[in-house]
Amino acid sequence: MTEQTRILLIGGTEEARQLNAILADIENVNLVTSLAGRTTNPAKLRGRVVTGGFGGAAGLAAFLDQNNIQKVIDASHPYAANITHTAATVCREKEISYVRFNRLPWKMEAGDQWIPVSSIEQAAVALTDYMRIFLSVGRQELEYFANLSDRFFLVRSIEKVAFEPVGSETIFIRERGPFQISDEIRLMRQHHVNVVVSKNSGGATTYGKIAAARSLQLPVIMIDRPILPRMTTMTSIEDILSSIAP
Incomplete structure (x- = not known):
């Protein structure tokens, strides 16, 4: 045996x-x-x-x-x-x-407009000039963005989340990837997103939002890995x- x-x-x-x-x-x-x-x-x-x-x-x-x-x-x-x-x-x-x-992490490609930050806290600071935000960082870190007022947030997570930033409008989407590029483009256009916030998770499952931002010429605040x-x-x-x- x-x-x-x-x-x-x-x-x-x-x-x-x-x-x-x-x-x-x-x-x-x-x-x-x-x-x-x-x-x-x-x-x-x-x-x-x-x-x-x-x-x-x-x-x-x-x-x-x-x-x-x-x-x-x-x-x-x-x-x-x-x-x-x-x-x-x-x-x-x-x-x-x-x-x-x-x-392996994602790599910048021609047309990408990444704004690299080293932490979730820096990502929140980098949103000063942006009003319509696709926040795709996972529900554990949403608290870092709760003090941003007078914004629009599109929040996607697998689980139900508690996120109520004062004076801001929030739309919640509960979905599990993979996400297709065409669907991500449609989603961002529908909600008039002007910035995406993401971790550099790598892999194909959630890469659609990165490719969609490139296609729409939108900046991506990219949070470095620990x-x-x-x-x-x-x-x-x-x-x-x-x-x-x-």
Whole structure:
């Protein structure tokens, strides 16, 4: 009987869902997938799934011990810096194999009008001269824009959000990607958007808004990715899979 490799997959992204589906079919892999629990209707996953986080470094360390985890694959969101810092640190201290899936960021193309900022707070400051805003940053960070008054906000999220900036009009859209470029152009035209605010999440699922802004010659306030510690990273699912011993 082949000895199984016990893997913790830190999820929350489309790539994590793909890895979950593939790893669940590998005979010598015993898979546990974790989700932060921020989404009430996450994509369907196979095998054992734990939700709600680990309670910090000590909680993660205890989980790894209790489940005899031998390898951690971190496929969390590029902006989920806390879990990545924690997982990389704990795995290094416990000498457990760790690899981070690093979804490549988007690159500026001809015609793009990006305004790069280093934080969500700077993104809010950069909106001083803009009145009709497509705010596509996720519901966790909306509070940073709550003090912007006399604006129009178009807010898209998967979950219901509480966002009521004083003296501003807000339209909420609850949708899950992928989003087509033609639909994004239509949406921005319909609401007379004059600026897009986005994280540089990378991938194809939400790139439509970036391409649409380029087509409409709209500026994009692009929030840089958080700085992460040095760690083993891979940029393709194939490389992740090849790192798992047969």
